Each structure stands twice: as C-alpha cells, then as structure tokens.
Amino acid sequence: MTQAELQATANTPTHSPEPGQRKWWEYFTFNTDHKVIGIQYLVTGFFFYLIGGVLASAMRTELATPAPDFVTPELYNGIMTLHGTIMIFMWIIPAGAGFANFLIPLMIGARDMAFPRLNAVAFWIVPPAGILLLTSFFVKPPEAGWTSYPPLSETASKAGEFIWILSVLLFGTASILGAINFLITILKMRIPSMGFNQMPLFCWAMLATSGLILIGTPVLAGALILLAFDIVAGTAFFNPTGGGDPIVYQHMFWFYSHPAVYIMVLPFFGVASEVIPVHSRKPIFGYRAIAYSSLAISFLGLIVWAHHMFTSGTPAWLRMFFMIATMVIAVPTGIKVFSWLATMWGGKIRLNSTMLFAMGFISTFVVGGLTGVMVASVPFDLHVHDTYFVVAHLHYVLFGGSVFGIYAAIYHWFPKMTGRMLNEPWGIVHFVLTYVGFNLTFLPMHELGLLGMPRRVAMYDPQFAHINLICTIGSYLLAVSTIPFLVNAIWSWVAGPKAGDNPWQALTLEWMTTSPPAIENFEILPVLDIGPYDYGMGDRSTEVDVPFSEAKEPVLSAGPSSVLRADPDPSVAVNPSDRQPEE
Amino acid sequence: MNIPNTILAMLVGILLTLVSLWYGQNHGLLPVAASDEAAQVDGLFNTMMTVATGLFIIVQGTLVIAAIRFRKRKGDNTDGPPVHGNVPLEILWTALPAVVVAWISIYSFEVYNAMGGFDPMAAGDSHAAHMSASSKMRGAAIAAPLPAADAENPPASAPSPNNLIAVGVGASPANRGQNADVSVNVTGLQYAWIFNYPDSNVSSGELHLPAGKEAQLNISAMDVLHAIWIPELRLKQDAIPGRTVELRFTPRRVGEYPLRCAELCGSYHGSMATKLIVQTPEDYASWLQSQQVASNPSLEKAVAVNPGNLSDSDFLAPYTTEMGMNPETLHQIHHTHH
Numbered sequence: 001m002t003q004a005e006l007q008a009t010a011n012t013p014t015h016s017p018e019p020g021q022r023k024w025w026e027y028f029t030f031n032t033d034h035k036v037i038g039i040q041y042l043v044t045g046f047f048f049y050l051i052g053g054v055l056a057s058a059m060r061t062e063l064a065t066p067a068p069d070f071v072t073p074e075l076y077n078g079i080m081t082l083h084g085t086i087m088i089f090m091w092i093i094p095a096g097a098g099f100a101n102f103l104i105p106l107m108i109g110a111r112d113m114a115f116p117r118l119n120a121v122a123f124w125i126v127p128p129a130g131i132l133l134l135t136s137f138f139v140k141p142p143e144a145g146w147t148s149y150p151p152l153s154e155t156a157s158k159a160g161e162f163i164w165i166l167s168v169l170l171f172g173t174a175s176i177l178g179a180i181n182f183l184i185t186i187l188k189m190r191i192p193s194m195g196f197n198q199m200p201l202f203c204w205a206m207l208a209t210s211g212l213i214l215i216g217t218p219v220l221a222g223a224l225i226l227l228a229f230d231i232v233a234g235t236a237f238f239n240p241t242g243g244g245d246p247i248v249y250q251h252m253f254w255f256y257s258h259p260a261v262y263i264m265v266l267p268f269f270g271v272a273s274e275v276i277p278v279h280s281r282k283p284i285f286g287y288r289a290i291a292y293s294s295l296a297i298s299f300l301g302l303i304v305w306a307h308h309m310f311t312s313g314t315p316a317w318l319r320m321f322f323m324i325a326t327m328v329i330a331v332p333t334g335i336k337v338f339s340w341l342a343t344m345w346g347g348k349i350r351l352n353s354t355m356l357f358a359m360g361f362i363s364t365f366v367v368g369g370l371t372g373v374m375v376a377s378v379p380f381d382l383h384v385h386d387t388y389f390v391v392a393h394l395h396y397v398l399f400g401g402s403v404f405g406i407y408a409a410i411y412h413w414f415p416k417m418t419g420r421m422l423n424e425p426w427g428i429v430h431f432v433l434t435y436v437g438f439n440l441t442f443l444p445m446h447e448l449g450l451l452g453m454p455r456r457v458a459m460y461d462p463q464f465a466h467i468n469l470i471c472t473i474g475s476y477l478l479a480v481s482t483i484p485f486l487v488n489a490i491w492s493w494v495a496g497p498k499a500g501d502n503p504w505q506a507l508t509l510e511w512m513t514t515s516p517p518a519i520e521n522f523e524i525l526p527v528l529d530i531g532p533y534d535y536g537m538g539d540r541s542t543e544v545d546v547p548f549s550e551a552k553e554p555v556l557s558a559g560p561s562s563v564l565r566a567d568p569d570p571s572v573a574v575n576p577s578d579r580q581p582e583e
Numbered sequence: 584m585n586i587p588n589t590i591l592a593m594l595v596g597i598l599l600t601l602v603s604l605w606y607g608q609n610h611g612l613l614p615v616a617a618s619d620e621a622a623q624v625d626g627l628f629n630t631m632m633t634v635a636t637g638l639f640i641i642v643q644g645t646l647v648i649a650a651i652r653f654r655k656r657k658g659d660n661t662d663g664p665p666v667h668g669n670v671p672l673e674i675l676w677t678a679l680p681a682v683v684v685a686w687i688s689i690y691s692f693e694v695y696n697a698m699g700g701f702d703p704m705a706a707g708d709s710h711a712a713h714m715s716a717s718s719k720m721r722g723a724a725i726a727a728p729l730p731a732a733d734a735e736n737p738p739a740s741a742p743s744p745n746n747l748i749a750v751g752v753g754a755s756p757a758n759r760g761q762n763a764d765v766s767v768n769v770t771g772l773q774y775a776w777i778f779n780y781p782d783s784n785v786s787s788g789e790l791h792l793p794a795g796k797e798a799q800l801n802i803s804a805m806d807v808l809h810a811i812w813i814p815e816l817r818l819k820q821d822a823i824p825g826r827t828v829e830l831r832f833t834p835r836r837v838g839e840y841p842l843r844c845a846e847l848c849g850s851y852h853g854s855m856a857t858k859l860i861v862q863t864p865e866d867y868a869s870w871l872q873s874q875q876v877a878s879n880p881s882l883e884k885a886v887a888v889n890p891g892n893l894s895d896s897d898f899l900a901p902y903t904t905e906m907g908m909n910p911e912t913l914h915q916i917h918h919t920h921h
Binding site for chain 1: 612613614623624627628631632635638639642643645646649650653654655656659660661662663664665666667668669672673676677680681684685687688691692694695698700701751752806807808810812814815817818819820821823824825826828841843844845846847848849850851852853854856
C-alpha cells in the first residue's frame with residue numbers, strides 16, 4: 001500500500017459518496033461555503049490581475065521611449081498608482097485569502113470556517129471596493145503612487161485620492177474579517193488527532209499571516225482616515241503648511257505596508273512547503289524549522305518598517321536598528337529556502353507545471369531576497385532608494401515570489417477545486433513564457449536603478465532608452481504568457497479530464513475527500529493515519545499488530561497522531577489514566 | 584570518473600568562491616564614483632555582490648542539478664527516501680547567514696560612519712546651529728534671498744522655533760565640528776531645484792561645487808516632498824517642506840553629473856533634473872564671480888518689486904517705457920499735477 005493509499009484507507013468512512021458540484025450561478029451569490037468563497041476570491045482576484053496587467057503594459061509602452069508620448073504624465077501617474085494598488089490589494093492579498101479559504105478547513109479536517117457568514121461578508125466587500133477604485137478613472141485617478149505620501153496626495157487629484165482611500169479602507173476591513181476567521185479556524189477547529197506540529201505548513205503560514213493582518217491593518221486605516229480628513233475637511237495632520245508632519249504618515253503607512261509584503265508572500269511560502277514535498281515524493285525537510293520560521297518572519301516583519309524611510313530624515317541610530325532588524329529576516333527566510341532545496345534533493349521530482357512554478361518561485365524569490373539584504377544596508381540604500389533597483393527588487397519578491405506561488409498553487413489545487421485536470425503541455429508553455437518574460441522585464445531594471453533612473457517617472461534620460469526597451473519587450477512577453485493559462489483554465493474547467501480524489505498521491509487531508517469536495521467536506525471527522533509529509537516511509541511490509549484503519553473510530557487507528565502511540569494525546573486518550581483534566 | 588565526492592565538493596567550492604570574488608569586483612554595474620565616500624559605498628556593494636553571487640549560484644545550481652539528477656524516471660512510482668531533516672546541516676544554514684548578515688551590518692555601519700551618518704549635528708541630537716535662515720522660509724519667494732538677511736543671520740544664530748530639523752548625512756569624522764567649506768541652500772519645488780549660495784548671494788539652477796572641498800547642502804522643499812539624488816555620489820536625501828535637512832560630502836572628481844529628483848512629486852517628476860558641476864577651485868571661484876556680477880542686478884530687481892520702497896517714477900518706469908514715454912515727460916506730468 002502506498003502512503004497515499006494508507007491515508008485514504010484510514011479515511012474511507014469520511015469519504016462522501018459523490019462530489020459536491022455547484023451550479024455556476026451559485027458563485028455569484030452570498031454563499032457561506034468556504035469552498036465557494038475561496039473560488040470567488042481567486043476568480044475576482046484574477047480578474048483584477050488582468051486589469052492591473054493591462055495597466056502595467058500601458059506603463060511599459062509609455063516607458064519604451066524616453067519621451068512622454070503614449071499617455072500624458074498625469075495619466076501615467078494615475079495608471080502607476082492604480083497598477084500598484086490593484087496588484088497588491090485586489091490580486092495578491094485576495095488570492096492568498098482565496099487559497100486560505102478553500103484549503104484551511106479541508107486541511108485541518110473541518111466542515112467550514114469558524115464564522116461562515118462573516119467569511120462571505122469579507123469576500124463581498126472586495127468586488128465593490130475594486131469597482132470603486134476603478135471608478136476613479138472617471139474623475140481623475142489618484143496620482144500619488146500606492147504609498148500616497150502627503151503633501152502630494154493632498155494636492156493632486158483630490159477626488160481620485162479620496163476614492164482611493166475609501167477603497168483601500170474597505171479592502172482593509174475585508175482583510176481583517178478574513179484574518180480573524182483564519183486565526184480562529186486554525187486554532188479551534190482542527191481534528192483532535194492534529195496537534196500544532198501535525199498541521200500542514202500552509203496553515204502555519206496563514207497563522208503568521210493572519211497575525212500580521214490583525215496587528216498592521218488598523219494602523220493603515222488610522223493613517224488613511226487622517227489623510228482623508230486632511231483632504232476633505234482641511235485638517236492638517238500631515239500637511240506642513242498647517243503645522244502637520246508628512247513623516248508621521250510615512251511611519252503609519254509603512255507600519256502596515258511593510259508587514260503587507262509578508263502578508264503577500266507568507267501564504268505562498270506555505271504553498272511551496274505543500275507543493276514541493278508532494279511533487280518531490282519526499283518528506284518536507286525540517287518541518288519545525290519551516291513552521292517556526294514563519295512566525296519569526298512575521299514578528300521581525302513588524303519591526304522593520306522604517307527601512308523604507310532611510311532617506312526621509314530618520315535618526316541615525318534608528319536607521320542602524322532598522323537595518324540590522326531587516327537583515328536578520330534573511331536568516332529565517334534562508335532557512336526556508338535551504339529546506340525546500342533539501343526537500344527536493346534526492347527526491348523523485350515530477351517536473352510538471354506545479355513543480356516548475358514552485359522551482360521558478362524559489363529561483364526568482366531568491367534574487368528578491370538577495371537584493372533585499374542589499375537595500376537593507378543604509379549606505380547602499382541611500383543610492384538605490386526610490387530607483388528602478390527597488391522596482392526590480394519588489395517585483396522579484398511580489399511577482400517572482402507571490403505570483404509564481406499563486407500559479408504553483410493553482411496548478412496544484414485546480415483538480416481539487418474543479419474536479420478536472422489542467423492541460424500539462426500548455427502549463428509548461430505558460431511556465432516558460434512567464435519565467436522568461438518575467439526575467440527579461442525585471443532583471444535589467446536593477447541596472448537602470450544603479451545607473452541613476454528614478455522610479456515613478458513618465459519621462460527619463462535618453463541614456464536609459466536601450467535597457468528600457470528590453471524591459472518593455474519582456475513585459476509584452478509576460479502579458480502574452482497569461483493567454484495560454486487563461487485558455488487552459490477555462491477549457492479544462494469545462495471539459496478537462498476528470499481528476500479523481502488524489503491525482504498527486506498527496507497526504508494532506510484535502511486529498512482524502514472527493515474532487516470537488518463534498519458540500520460539507522467530510523462525512524465524519526477525518527484522521528491523520530500518517531503525518532502530512534510522511535512520503536517514502538516504505539510499504540509497511542512489516543507486520544504490526546495494530547489496525548491501520550478502524551472504520552468506526554478513526555482516532556484508534558495507527559499513525560503518528562494516533563491515540564495508540566507511545567505518548568497519547570491527553571485530550572483524546574482512550575485510557576482514562578492518560579487523560580488530563582483540561583484547565 | 585573516479586573523483587571522490589569530497590574532493591569534487593571542494594573543487595566546486597573553490598571555483599564558486601573564485602567566480603563570486605571575480606564577479607563582485609568586475610560587475611561593472613555602477614556609474615563612476617565622484618567622491619571618496621561613494622567609493623566606499625561601492626566597496627560595500629561589491630562585497631554584498633560577491634556574497635549574493637555565491638548564494639545565487641548555489642541556489643540556482645541546486646535547482647538545476649536537482650531537476651536533472653532527481654527527476655522522476657518513467658515508470659518509477661516509488662517515493663524518495665524518508666529524510667525528515669538533518670540537525671547539523673540546519674544549524675549550519677542558520678548560523679552561516681546569521682554570521683554573514685552580522686558582518687554586512689558591521690561593514691555598513693562602518694561605511695555609514697565614514698560618510699558622516701553619525702555626525703550629531705546632522706543626526707538630530709542637537710539642533711543644527713549652522714543652518715542658514717533663508718532656505719527655511721516657507722512660502723517665501725525663492726528669488727528673493729536678501730543680501731541683508733544673511734548678514735543679519737550669521738551661521739551661529741539659533742534656528743527659528745517653527746523650523747524642524749530633519750536628519751541627513753553630516754560631516755565625516757575628520758571634519759566633525761568644523762563648518763563645511765561651501766554651504767548651499769537647496770530648495771526643491773515642482774519641478775526644479777534652486778541652489779542658493781548664501782555667502783555670495785548667488786542663485787543658480789545648477790549645483791556648482793569645487794572639487795576637494797567639503798560641501799554642505801541645506802535641503803528643503805517648497806510644496807511637496809522631493810528628493811535630491813546624485814548617483815555619482817551615491818547620495819540621496821528627501822527634501823521635506825517645513826524642514827531643513829543637512830547633507831555633507833566632498834566631491835573629488837571634476838566633471839558634470841546628473842542630479843535628479845527621486846521622490847514622486849507630481850506629473851513632471853521625471854523631468855525634474857539638473858546637473859552637479861564639480862569644478863577645480865579656480866574654475867569654481869571664477870564661476871561664482873561671474874554669477875555675482877550677472878545675478879546681483881537681477882536680485883536687486885527682485886527686491887525692488889516691493890512697490891512700497893519705490894518712488895513713483897521708478898515704479899512706473901517699466902510701464903512708461905513700454906508706452907513709449909521717457910522719464911522726463913513723466914516728471915513733467917508729475918510736476919504739473921502737484
């Protein structure tokens with residue numbers, strides 16, 4: 001019996017007779033099923049990703065030549081602001097929330113999230129917020145960048161700026177509601193046989209992410225409300241002509257927006273930790289190190305915000321503190337990267353689209369991590385801050401990290417979500433185009449920044465023309481790369497080959513139910529017969545005198561979390577003398 | 584081949600080190616360094632580039648080798664070996680990056696100190712006493728740095744209370760406690776930089792500095808945030824309305840260098856650029872002199888715009904000449920009137 005069959009056999013009683021197919025229109029309703037909400041988040045996010053991508057292509061078209069000849073400089077700034085805002089708030093963060101919604105209850109053996117109605121409310125805030133943001137094109141779009149630094153944000157295109165603030169506030173609310181849900185669900189709704197250290201690593205990552213959202217987002221909301229008062233009511237919280245301080249806004253903004261980077265990338269660290277063991281057919285290397293390093297990154301991420309402000313008048317010793325704290329993040333991040341590589345080493349790697357995107361994720365994210373250590377160094381950051389070096393760095397983290405992670409996750413869980421397989425050759429075409437297009441677009445930008453090209457410009461010195469043209473060609477390739485994916489996803493959703501319960505022979509619990517999962521996921525509570533990453537433990541040919549599966553009481557079957565192990569779990573132990581009173 | 588694994592690993596390690604060291608020194612990615620401090624920043628970057636190159640090759644190499652060597656063979660549906668971890672290896676790859684980032688932190692600290700980052704005058708510990716007043720007048724017309732105003736505000740005067748001091752990069756340790764050789768008040772406004780030399784009442788749209796002399800920029804902004812960036816000096820400092828920020832450096836290399844705005848300041852942010860012209864001290868002195876001759880009359884004009892200080896005929900002069908009247912006629916009119 002293979003490992004996957006062992007896990008499946010133990011969970012036979014939980015398996016419902018038929019998959020839970022939903023009607024198409026149910027995805028347009030206020031549905032409280034976490035699986036519907038997860039898919040709603042993902043499809044909405046992808047829709048906004050396409051819009052953000054069109055805006056990005058418009059920007060690169062403008063930058064193909066040094067002169068501002070494609071759009072006006074005002075419109076360029078508006079496009080630039082909306083590109084950043086949409087990609088961050090309407091695509092990457094909702095995509096993370098989408099996978100968390102779909103996967104967390106399935107992975108921990110729950111039937112839904114802790115607060116299903118709150119969950120639906122959180123999702124249904126996102127589309128209106130996104131449409132609201134787009135309506136700013138009808139007035140005059142916000143022109144102050146996604147950072148909206150005052151005093152510029154208080155003087156240029158006030159109406160657009162106000163719409164931007166409302167939209168981001170709405171989005172922040174949705175994000176907080178989602179995070180509460182993830183946190184409570186992970187903490188309280190795991191099956192009894194799953195302790196923290198048997199939890200899939202994606203859940204650990206979402207635990208860390210949710211904490212960051214809950215701590216950071218209210219501070220952003222505070223900053224934006226004060227900014228809105230400055231714009232609408234004429235207060236002067238951040239306006240120096242009224243005695244306000246624009247630097248205070250920067251502190252409040254980055255107190256959320258630096259952790260936001262980890263909010264965007266931690267879920268996909270979790271995805272990589274799920275995907276790589278499955279497709280390498282090896283246990284994850286250093287489970288606890290990966291799990292706890294998520295928490296370490298989450299904590300450190302909260303105390304590094306002023307590294308975005310090295311040139312804006314931060315006191316010298318604080319600069320040193322933020323520099324050192326930022327560099328320390330390289331340590332837990334390095335642990336993860338090395339652990340993923342060690343997981344692959346010696347495995348039997350299936351080079352399918354999922355695994356290629358996961359490997360592409362490591363390959364590109366590492367570049368972002370290395371330049372991240374560079375920009376953390378104050379003397380060097382004084383040179384490259386607010387230049388194309390930073391543009392390259394952030395895209396290597398957020399596209400090379402998050403978006404490659406999103407694609408790996410889509411290829412991996414698409415069969416579970418839809419019950420159908422994606423087309424493999426087209427997936428590989430998609431990967432190759434994305435990887436080449438991405439590097440062609442963003443790698444030359446490092447050099448642009450080092451040479452002296454500032455970011456957020458609609459016109460630039462003709463000496464940079466050649467490199468910019470290369471970036472623009474790369475961006476068109478990147479834009480084209482979404483087409484094979486889009487066609488593949490739509491076609492496969494309708495007419496792809498049936499996936500079966502567990503096409504990848506994975507061990508986490510979401511693969512122990514039907515594809516797509518039954519309406520309430522499991523008939524009875526599932527059980528971890530073996531750990532979520534216990535690949536290659538042999539075929540169990542040695543006779544052991546314990547039942548590997550017990551239909552009536554799954555908790556009584558064998559495995560690392562079983563009550564039959566040497567050290568029983570006090571909360572569910574069969575022997576009364578092992579049960580400790582809960583206090 | 585029959586090369587033992589340990590020797591192979593050692594050879595790969597040596598090759599990796601050599602390649603990283605070579606690339607770290609020869610990447611050729613940076614523009615010229617026009618000051619000693621810029622050269623030190625380049626040294627720091629080269630070091631980080633060396634480490635980054637090594638790590639980059641290790642990670643990408645591992646990915647490629649794993650994809651080739653450990654790919655699933657056709658028909659093989661078994662799992663890989665159940666390796667859950669390796670404590671010594673994990674300690675190694677935790678400790679090694681920790682040591683490396685600690686080392687880079689200390690190195691960065693040293694470079695930052697050498698640049699003057701810890702100068703207490705610029706680091707916010709004491710109010711910078713040597714700020715000149717003219718750069719801080721919020722909302723004042725920039726074209727009117729009155730000669731008298733600077734004479735009345737010698738460098739030692741206390742800063743005005745409504746004037747916050749932000750933190751930039753101060754004097755390098757050797758120059759600490761001394762005034763810089765050249766002091767320039769820099770004002771950013773949408774979309775230009777104005778450089779005012781308070782010692783000689785010269786205003787210019789380009790920054791001229793003598794090579795080898797320590798310069799001090801007192802940076803402020805009129806309207807929104809700007810940032811002064813001189814790539815060849817590896818220096819950048821935000822210009823913040825309502826604050827004055829100090830930036831001290833010593834340009835060494837004669838030449839013309841771009842000076843750009845690096846903080847989004849509006850639609851034409853990308854066109855907000857000018858030049859830093861580093862000249863020999865002699866050329867600088869003669870430039871300054873030519874500017875004094877050229878700009879002082881215009882400065883008096885800027886002052887004379889205040890109509891209260893003008894006689895009637897002086898006030899009317901520009902209009903009357905336009906109308907084709909000469910001053911004598913005007914005088915006659917005045918006299919007949921009274």
